Amino acid sequence: MSETRNNHTETSDPFEPFRAIRDKYLDAMAKSMVETVNSESYAQASGAMLEGYLTATAPLREAMDKSMAQALVQLSLPSRQEVAALAERFTHVEMRLDDMDAKLDRIEKLLGRDPPAPLPKAGKVREGSAVEKGVNPRSEPAGEGSRLGARGRFVRKRGGAKERS
Amino acid sequence: MDQAVVMDSAAGLAKRLQVFTRVVTTKAAIAQTPKELVWALNKAKLYRYTPVLPTEKRYRIPLLLIFAIMNRPSILDLRPGHSFVEFMVGQGYDVYLLDWGVPGLEDKNLKLDDYAIEYLPRAIRKMKAIAGVEEFSMLGWCIGAILTTIYAALRSEEGLRNLLLLTAPLDFSNRAGLTFARWTDEKYFDVDKVIEAFGNMPGEMIDYGAKALKPVENYIGNYCKLWDNLDDPRVVESWHAMNTWVTDNVPMAGGAYRQLIVELYRKNRLMKNELMVRGERVDLGKIRANLLTVIAEGDHITPPCQSESIMAKVGSEDKELYRIPGGHIGIMAGSAAPRTTWPHIEGWLSARSR
Structure with missing residues (x-):
């Protein structure tokens, strides 16, 4: 399979003949760059660049914040x-x-309620689904314990199978 | 040159460019293992993965996964067929994942304290209530390992049976071996000024910092690897998923970032048992849980020297240090992970989860 793939690559990648040269160059460059970024001078230079950027943009940020605050006050917006x-x-x-x-939870425990029932098997609940978003959670298979309400927050499960009977 | 050959080359190149552009500019479907949101607080969400085995075949002790606060936890569930979460669920674990979410301006003052002993204990309480057990296992990876370590030291009586630390940056004493420590030295880096300007540490800056440790590999070599393997769908799919995760940057709450730099990188307070969290001193000797520390031998983000020394500091009687070839992320998400890291973690946990 790899042979097939290699053959295919050779015909479809016009840069194939240069790969060995490229890799050799990148290896050398990688070693050199790792040494550079590990040096004290790189730390100093990058620190100076960041410092320069922050100092240069501070007045602009301040001016923008001020004008924005004034505009929001005028528009009665927070x-x-x-x-x-x-x-x-x-x-x-x-x-x-x-x-x-x-x-x-503690009160329920003290009252000696039954432990939660096992999870229903293999519900296909994925990120972004109704249950994930907290939309109509009762219509989807879900685990025991707390349930999510419309806002996806702490809506407790009431009335388990035993309580209902 | 034969015209047909030229045409073939041009067509091949065009096809390669098309695939390359698609993979580089689109998002892959990641984090696909079915799960349910069971708890939320502010941006943090606790998920429970839907078990695939019947109750009697599952382990009693649930497993909680904690990843870093400046990356998406989807790396633990990268893609179907290559997902640590999927693997563990398939082995019969009741797996929970705490996703820290994306901090907003209102979260700029959140500290490691808040994550470790405000959010985490609340999520654990909910997990225990759902699972109906008092004991649990917890796996912390990268900064997540710092948080789980702090929790384990301060809340050692709250049922933590097994603690797994993956590429844990805990010891910052070897400053010469830590490039990050050099870059964030107080001589060159004014952390307060950065936080004042941005509120939270921008995800792009954190990403740049991580990539700049190996700039050629990350900015050039990575794309060369994709180009060279465009004919291999498995490699392309894997690259696409990893790139989707890597490029999804999350800012770090300003307070937590400041603490990471000042108290850990500069003063190494955690390893010296001097870190104060909400008035409590974090004493690593109080960690009693069974401990598995996983070290990536080729890790340039968290070199092994940062994770080794905790073994001598903890009070755990049952502890193991497991070294594995690979990088910071590769040991869990690389192609060898399903044959090496995952089975080792599962085997260790299996004996301690009944």
């Missing part, structure tokens, strides 16, 4: 920082919900 602060608060709320979920 700034990026305000949206970020809001997102942080959402995360804190999520953590509180997770804490409550943990407490409910």
